[in-house]
Amino acid sequence: MSWRLRIRHVTGFTYDGTAHASYNEARMTPMSLPGQNTLYSHVETHPAATTWRYRDYWGTQVTSFDLQRGHQQLKVTATSLVETAVSETLPPEAPWSALRGGDARDLYAELLTPTRLTEVDDELAGQVDDLMRAEPTRAALRTAEWVHDTVAYVPGSTGVQTGAQEAWALRKGVCQDLAHLTVGLLRAHGIPARYVSGYLYPKRQGSVGETIEGQSHAWVEWWCGEWYGYDPTNAVPAGHRHVVVARGRDYADVTPLKGVYHGAPATHLGVTVEITRLA
Structure with a gap:
């Protein structure tokens, strides 16, 4: 059985004042691997920031970005389109x-x-x-x-x-x-x-x-x-x-969003995940 899913994942932080600088890493992009094909992915930040992508030691795609201007909230939205067709059959085993x-x-x-x-x-x-x-x-x-x-x-x-x-x-x-x-x-x-x-x-x-x-x-x-x-x-x-x-x-x-910053204490914005089955 294969499915096609559209995923929208929103998370971030709210600050009790102003954060003046932050460096962040988002692990919110689905992998492409046997039984799973990521057709599209995009990570957007608010405030807007230039992003860089790389794969970490474990093969996870990381989106990194920094903000060097004052902000009271950081919001990250990841949108993906993924096809899944994973076999649930137990594989041959080693002794x-x-x-x-x-x-x-x-x-x-x-x-x-x-x-x-x-x-x-x-x-x-x-x-x-x-x-x-x-x-x-x-x-x-x-x-x-x-x-x-x-x-x-x-x-x-x-x-x-x-x-x-x-x-x-x-x-x-x-x-x-x-x-x-x-x-x-x-x-x-x-x-x-x-x-x-x-x-x-x-x-x-x-x-x-x-x-x-x-x-x-x-x-x-x-x-x-x-x-x-x-x-x-x-x-x-x-x-x-x-x-x-x-x-x-x-x-x-594998933390979805983590980073370091200078400024007021932060509160987690929470997590919203919306999934649409397209096929």
């Missing part, structure tokens, strides 16, 4: 011996190493030891399903600095937390895993031409011979409703 071999561990060392946001202690890692007795792909899938079943999705219950261990202690979180926890558990058992940021079209069968409120979303990908995407928040494979924007070790690598 545990291949994952534990030196080649795989060297190649994916950064995606096997815990970060502050994905680190889990031995007791928590031990919760899924029995699930790991299966072959790698099945073990990873069962672990992601276990996270879905044991950690409640509760909007607003955590923040962007909440780590996997803290979300587990709360037994609740948002999509970011479920992704961090899944990634942390997989890495703790020797399965390379990465954090994925993007968009989710929330309806399973949306009407063509209908514009609906979409979501900035997070899910995971793991490597058991080939990369495979799974959404632990919704307990579904990452498919044609998921649009990949950025990948990395955790949320800190």
Whole structure:
């Protein structure tokens, strides 16, 4: 199945006074990769600024810009047109011996190493030891399903600095937390895993031409011979409703908008995502 989606993502900051200078990076442009083709993308800033584009270490397209004049608000609008046709079939898997071999561990060392946001202690890692007795792909899938079943999705219950261990202690979180926890558990058992940021079209069968409120979303990908995407928040494979924007070790690598500035304290403007299914 293939879909064509138009996405409009608006975010930014409001300042309690004047910001006199700022440098910013936006990761809001969907990737082009197997199963996903970005036909058009544009990032606009208000106040207007000259922008530069580059790909970061993880392959994410970054739009950078700076503002050297006073402003009370920064608004960034990203518009994209994307075709998706992702297979949800489980790929052929490698045995545990291949994952534990030196080649795989060297190649994916950064995606096997815990970060502050994905680190889990031995007791928590031990919760899924029995699930790991299966072959790698099945073990990873069962672990992601276990996270879905044991950690409640509760909007607003955590923040962007909440780590996997803290979300587990709360037994609740948002999509970011479920992704961090899944990634942390997989890495703790020797399965390379990465954090994925993007968009989710929330309806399973949306009407063509209908514009609906979409979501900035997070899910995971793991490597058991080939990369495979799974959404632990919704307990579904990452498919044609998921649009990949950025990948990395955790949320800190894929933050949609971040920067530095000189001036008054800032308040997040919020996030609006509108998605239209065109085909």
